[in-house]
Amino acid sequence: MIPLPELVPARMLNEFAYCPRLAFLEWAEATFEHNPDTLDGRFVHRRVDAGDERAFPPPDAPDTDEPYSPSGEPAIRRLLTVRDEALPVHVVSQGAFVGKSADRITIRAKGELDKHVRLIDIAQLCLYGNVQISTQAFRELVGTGIPITFHTQHGYFLATANGLWHGNAHLRIAQHAVSADPVRSLRLAKGFITAKIRNQRVILRRNDERAAEDADRVLDRLATLIPAAMEVDSIASLLGIEGIAARLYFSRFGALLKFSNFNFESRNRRPPTDPVNALLSFTYALLTRECHIAAMNGGFDPL
Structure with missing residues (x-):
């Protein structure tokens, strides 16, 4: 009796789902008929099939702040908008x-x-x-x-x-009601700030390639600020945490730049004193404009 193999080729599972008899003929009886495409694939994968190469080391455990980490949280729903050619x-x-x-x-x-x-x-x-x-x-x-x-x-x-204001006055009434409510406005602000800190941490973790104790320290410190931001009881305290996170993030921002002719020491503005800070300030201005227009188009009061 021929012993059963430990592994089943993924292609054979596909063939079995399509036709069990076809899978038996191709795998058990080896009556597979090659064509130019399959021969080309066999040549390309010859080193993999040989099994005599060292495997790559296993990847690091995913970070809980990575958007694709299997943390058990529900997947973020993607909102697909109509592409605007303008x-x-x-x-x-x-x-x-x-x-x-x-x-x-x-x-x-x-x-x-x-x-x-x-x-x-x-x-x-x-x-x-x-x-x-x-x-x-x-x-x-x-x-x-x-x-x-x-x-x-x-x-x-x-x-x-812009043209005349969006007609949905009830939306702006609800917006200002939330703004006037310290509890609800703080809840929203916490969500904004924690998302910002998570994004800062993910960017550093993905792109800061310089192995340094300071890099790990910044990542660990940012990780502690996320739950701390959710526990504050005032906007002033939340702004303080946002400022600490920004200072930590920009302390490693220079390590993200891949070109030697771009030098970044610290964040400065009004006016920026170097090309990198000038680009950052200009990008912030563009984002402010985009957010302002998006809020108005959605019927919100951008101010």
């Missing part, structure tokens, strides 16, 4: 003028060729510094639901111009 248009040339021509906006700047962008291709119009816009272009953009955002020359977000 993109933001940024006008940074000082002295530029934005006008309208038919179904397009025109951008004229001294010493540059005129640029034309179709309205249907514009998600937002972002104006930086001394940039002018005509009344016709302004009216057309806000009338079609395309926000116009205003920034300083250095990128700080100042204001946004």
Whole structure:
């Protein structure tokens, strides 16, 4: 009697589910007929099938803060939105003028060729510094639901111009009711801050490749701040924990940069004093604008 093997090829399980007789013929009686695709696969996997190579060491145990860790928590539901082909248009040339021509906006700047962008291709119009816009272009953009955002020359977000306010007044009433309730507003703030600290820890754990005791210390300290944030009883205490987490995160931020010509010592702003901090501040301004517009489009009061 032929002894049963310890392992069954995954392909044979597939064949058995499809047709038990086919699985018996191909595996037990070895009557498998090769074709060019299977021969190519056999050649590619010849080293694996030989079994004479050392196996890779087992991976480290997953961290409980990893979004894909088997921690027993329910999976986060993905919300799939309709893909918007329109993109933001940024006008940074000082002295530029934005006008309208038919179904397009025109951008004229001294010493540059005129640029034309179709309205249907514009998600937002972002104006930086001394940039002018005509009344016709302004009216057309806000009338079609395309926000116009205003920034300083250095990128700080100042204001946004949109169409009429979203009609769901009951949503904003509920929003302000939660804001006025210390218990409910603190509960929401705890969720925001703990999620932020978890994300900071995951980013460091995945990308800080420099083996150092300080890196482990920062990860351990961030891990202790997560439950601490859930136990505070005031917004002031929660802001203190957020500040501690930010200081720890940016103490290792320089180790995440892969290019030697980017140097990061510490976080500074208003104004930033080095290229990395300038990029961080500009990115924060862009995110602030995106969150502001998303809140308005959803019917919330962004302020």
